[in-house]
Amino acid sequence: MTRAAEFGTGKDFDGLVALVTGGASGIGAATAALLRDRGARVAVLDRDPSGAPPGTLPIKADVTSDEGVRAAVAEAVAELGALHTVVGNAGIGALGSVEDNSDAEWHRLLDINVLGLVRTARAALPHLRRAAEDRPGCVSITHTCSIAATAGLPQRAAYSASKGAVLSLTLAMAADHVREGIRVNCVNPGTADTPWIGRLLERTGDPAAERAALEARQPAGRLVAAEEVAAAIAYLASPAAAAVTGTALAVDGGMQGLRLRPVT
Incomplete structure (x- = not known):
């Protein structure tokens, strides 16, 4: 059993098909593995799907291409038979x-972080509507957002703007599709221990000191594990969350809501 499987119990995704973009590393890979372990058939869409968890369907796709996303979603549905999550x-x-x-960096960030979600949802919605007719409460879209959408973080202007848009997009989509039986939510991780954070630390003069500073910024005193974010995503996508839509679930070690006194 993988570490991701420890966070889920049973086979509550039996008979369901899931699609995870960016699913070959970090939070995406942890999510794909957890959904697989809980019974889903899982397609992983990624620019480099070689890291897709074993037992999932790897599909090469770039979310900046509307044509490519549509083709990838169609391939996933053709191979796996439906699409629920x-x-x-x-x-x-x-x-x-x-x-x-x-400007080029801003455009690229928004193209991937925001429009990538739009393209994916646009391609998936016809399949999700069909699935909702047969499996009410089991059809959902879950976005990976960020603590940066709800808290001001230094040196994250463009990133925060993109994630703020993701939060607003999630709420608007939830309103648009709730009566179709499609739930839309997001998770807001704090600083997660992912390959991107690892690369970020490597670019600093003192990676160990920078990691310690990031850990200290979170009240829990450590970075969030990718598997912990995956567990939150799996809950929002699961039948257990059939009444949950338009929700942003923080997985941040208390970073958003807690204001602790300094340790003396």
Whole structure:
């Protein structure tokens, strides 16, 4: 059993088909593995799907291409027979204040982090509507958002703007599709221990000190594990959350809501 499977119990996704974008690494891979372990048939869409968890269907796709996303979703449905759960996870990060990123960087960030979700949902919705007729309460879209959507973080202007858009998009989509039986939610991770954070730390002068600073920023005193975010995504996507839509679930070690006194 994988570590991801420890966070889920039973086979509550038996008979369901899930699609995870950016599912070959980090939070996406942890989510794909957990959904697989809980009974789903899972398609992983990624620019480099070689890291897709064993037992999932790897499909090469770039969320910046509407044609490519449509083809990938169609391939997943053709191979797996239906589509009940979409996890829009593909995304990139960026550092800097509002002065530091070029227009091209802003456009790329929004193209991937926001429009990538739009393209995925647009391609998936016809299949999700059909699935909702047969499996009420089991059809959902879950976005990977961020603590950056609800808290001001230094040196994250462009990234925060993109994730703020993801939060608003999630709420609007939930309103649009609730009467079709399609639930739409998002998770807001704090700083997660993912390959992107690892690359970010490597670019600093003192990676160990920077990691310690990131850990100290979270009240729990550590980074969030990818598997912990995956567990939250799996809950939102599961039949157990049939009454949950338009919700942003924080998985941040208390970073958003807690204000602890400094340790003396």
